[in-house]
Amino acid sequence: MILCLGLPNSxxxxxxxxLSSYPKPIEKFDTxxxxxxxxxxxxxxNSNQPFTIREIGGQMRPIWNTYFNKSVxxxxxxxxxxxxxxxxxxxxxLIDIFRSLSAQSIKPKVLIILTKSDYIGPLKxxxxxxxxxxxxxxxxxxxxxxxxxxxxxxxxxxQGLNDIFEWLSNYDNKAT
Numbered sequence: 001m002i003l004c005l006g007l008p009n010s011x012x013x014x015x016x017x018x019l020s021s022y023p024k025p026i027e028k029f030d031t032x033x034x035x036x037x038x039x040x041x042x043x044x045x046n047s048n049q050p051f052t053i054r055e056i057g058g059q060m061r062p063i064w065n066t067y068f069n070k071s072v073x074x075x076x077x078x079x080x081x082x083x084x085x086x087x088x089x090x091x092x093x094l095i096d097i098f099r100s101l102s103a104q105s106i107k108p109k110v111l112i113i114l115t116k117s118d119y120i121g122p123l124k125x126x127x128x129x130x131x132x133x134x135x136x137x138x139x140x141x142x143x144x145x146x147x148x149x150x151x152x153x154x155x156x157x158x159q160g161l162n163d164i165f166e167w168l169s170n171y172d173n174k175a176t
Contacts, residue, residue, distance in 0.1 A: 007090060
């Protein structure tokens, strides 16, 4: 099972819509807050395997951990990189997620997706990475450097979408 998580308004729904229509650009950019779960079925031209991703609404954060079980093989975590104020709450959320997974001995692959990179004034990738304290999370052993990747993307322009598909295609469909 692949989960798509992120704080409210981090771009989860638009990202999954963009991935679903890729390589065609999406025509409808407006979204509403996800209440509950959205399920996206993705196919990519360069992959033989379809992907099913479950987006769990950001408002459901208090119960995300009820979805963490041994069948979770990957997590896509979206972060709005156009808003530097969001970096701190995202670090706290990532720590909560990794602690919950660790307590259950669940070690999925993790793709951190810096969304909305097309907006004027987005954080540079290095600044976002520094703000996320990934090195500290790795040193604390909450995060495994070998099973975590960061990709910057724009659901509007399509930047990074192919990189996400490539990551999905290369992960082995099993939690490590």
